[in-house]
Each structure stands twice: as structure tokens, then as C-alpha cells.
Amino acid sequence: MADDPSGWLHVPAPAKLNLFLHITGQRDDGYHNLQTLFQFIDRCDELSFRLRDDDQLTLEPQVDGVAFEDNLIIRAARALQQIGLQQHGNLPGADIRLKKILPMGGGLGGGSSDAATTLLTLNALWQLQLSFNELADIGLRLGADVPVFVRGQAAFAEGVGEQLTPTPQLDEPWYLVVVPQVHVNTGKIFSNKCLTRDTEIINIRTALRREGNNDCQAVVSTLYPEVGKALNLLNNFSHAKLTGTGACIFSSFGSEAEAIRVSDQLPAEYVSFVAKGVNTSPAHKILFRPS
Numbered sequence: 001m002a003d004d005p006s007g008w009l010h011v012p013a014p015a016k017l018n019l020f021l022h023i024t025g026q027r028d029d030g031y032h033n034l035q036t037l038f039q040f041i042d043r044c045d046e047l048s049f050r051l052r053d054d055d056q057l058t059l060e061p062q063v064d065g066v067a068f069e070d071n072l073i074i075r076a077a078r079a080l081q082q083i084g085l086q087q088h089g090n091l092p093g094a095d096i097r098l099k100k101i102l103p104m105g106g107g108l109g110g111g112s113s114d115a116a117t118t119l120l121t122l123n124a125l126w127q128l129q130l131s132f133n134e135l136a137d138i139g140l141r142l143g144a145d146v147p148v149f150v151r152g153q154a155a156f157a158e159g160v161g162e163q164l165t166p167t168p169q170l171d172e173p174w175y176l177v178v179v180p181q182v183h184v185n186t187g188k189i190f191s192n193k194c195l196t197r198d199t200e201i202i203n204i205r206t207a208l209r210r211e212g213n214n215d216c217q218a219v220v221s222t223l224y225p226e227v228g229k230a231l232n233l234l235n236n237f238s239h240a241k242l243t244g245t246g247a248c249i250f251s252s253f254g255s256e257a258e259a260i261r262v263s264d265q266l267p268a269e270y271v272s273f274v275a276k277g278v279n280t281s282p283a284h285k286i287l288f289r290p291s
């Protein structure tokens, strides 16, 4: 583990991309059934953990606009602490530091990934020995995208994103990710009457063979014209797609140099970054690397 002499354990929380996102139906509780392909990228929030002498949880710095108890890091830690207390009777608290790199509400899953890294790391530090299945179940209660980050493998996902089949065979290209400066409200997209909800269900072989679309893209582009504009611009260079419910869009490239060359040609007002697609979560690479 990435330990340092001061007792802090440093573990990344990577972003994900939805390489496609199909909406195949709607459940009785209003939630939508999806089929999607998740891949991680090596762009990460940076978390650090240290056990305390008392039983408190702290988080520094706080995330702007997110109350301490609402932060997915604290919600994940509390959920695990509760189980740990039942198992062990008492548990030390933890200091947690967060360097927020990933844009919030961008469809990159940063909050979900922070939650998953917290579950994985505190499970190890508190020696709870919960399985990935148990941690993924706890994570699912925090958000539909948490389980894929807990399991740490690129995956074909069904249900609301919790039924996962690993896809280690995916290519690992370089991505140029453009970050339109708008915050997309996921609920607003899923409740829009123009959203299509009847994409045919495909099997994993088909999913891996053909390039799917993002069914949210048309609605997001209409409600948030900045996203449509960024898609049009990036499409001039390479096929561009929305991730999740946006606002971020991405294109894939065979090399880092190619992706940087395109990013250098974007007008200065566009925020973007280049990252590598990876089929194993960088958090798993740190926490579970052979010693």
C-alpha cells in the first residue's frame, strides 16, 4: 500500500467513462434499466487515510457545496463503521484528506469513486475483511455507480448498473475528455419526456463488438447547449460521445500524442484533459498489488 512515514495511506479514486449507455426500460419505482460499458481512466481524485486515537471521522478539505454528512466519503465511512462496530464492538476513527481533481456532476463518477475508495481502504485499515460482494452491496445503497468502482474491473453493466460482467479484453486507448462548464442534473435528464427508454437489449458479445450510443446525449444537448456545442466541436476531429448523463464528453485515440494534438487545437475556453483508459482501477492497483 502507498503508505508514508507519517502514517497516511494514499489511495486514488479514478474516474470512469460510459463507453456507451443504453436505456432499455423503466422500473416500477421510476428508476431506469440500463446497459452500459464502464472503463476507468487514470485521472483520479487523491484520498489519504490515517487511523485516529478516538472514534471520530474527519474530512479535509470539505467539498464546496456538499455538507460534511452528505459527502459520499463520510456516508461510506459511516456505513462501514456501523458494520465494524457490530463486528468488533469498537473501532478507531479516521482522518481523511481529499484532493478533488475530478469535476463534480460531470458523468465521471468522482463522488461514487471516492465512496468506493473509502470502503476499500477502511475495510483494510479496520481489518473488517468484508468481501467485494459485501462492499458492493453497501456501495449500491450510496449510488448506482459505486459497485463498479468497488470491484475495480472494467465491466458491462445491467440493471441500474449493479449487475456487472468484467470486460478485461477492452482496448485501453487514450482519451481526450472535454469538460463543459455546466452541471447536469441527472434526475432532470431521466425524467425528460423526450428521453428514449426502449433501446433493444443486447448481449455482452454484441456490446463488445459494436459501438453503442449514449441515449441521454440528445436530451442533454438540448437542455444544456454548451454540451451540444462541445460535441459538435470535438466531432470535427474524432467521434465524440457523452459519458453518463454528462456534462463531460470524450473521444478515443491510439496514442497520447494524438489526443494532445487535438486538445491543443481546441479553443482556449474549453477545459479538457487527456487520460489513459485502464481496465483495472488504479485504487485496486495500490491496495491489492502483490507485496
Ligand SMILES: C[C@@](CO)(OP(=O)(O)O)[C@H](O)COP(=O)(O)OP(=O)(O)OC[C@H]1O[C@@H](n2ccc(N)nc2=O)[C@H](O)[C@@H]1O
Pocket (backbone or CB within 6 Å): 018, 030, 031, 032, 033, 034, 106, 107, 108, 109, 142, 143, 144, 145, 160, 161, 186, 187, 188, 190, 243, 244, 245, 246
Ligand atoms: C446514469 C449514470 C451512468 O453512470 O450516470 P452518471 O451519474 O454517471 O452521470 C448513473 O448510473 C446514475 O446513477 P446515480 O449516480 O445513482 O444516479 P443519481 O444521481 O442518484 O440519480 C438521480 C435521479 O435520476 C434518476 N435515475 C438515476 C439512475 C437510473 N438508473 N434511473 C433513474 O431514473 C432517479 O430519479 C434518481 O433519483
Ligand SMILES: Nc1ncnc2c1ncn2[C@@H]1O[C@H](COP(=O)(O)OP(=O)(O)O)[C@@H](O)[C@H]1O
Pocket (backbone or CB within 6 Å): 063, 065, 066, 070, 071, 072, 073, 103, 104, 105, 106, 107, 108, 109, 110, 111, 112, 113, 114, 115, 244, 246
Ligand atoms: N466526494 C464527493 N465528490 C463529488 N461529489 C460528491 C461527493 N460527495 C457527494 N457528492 C455529490 O454527488 C454529486 C454527483 O457527483 P459526481 O459523482 O462527481 O458526478 P456524476 O454522478 O455526474 O459522475 C455531486 O454534485 C455532489 O453533490
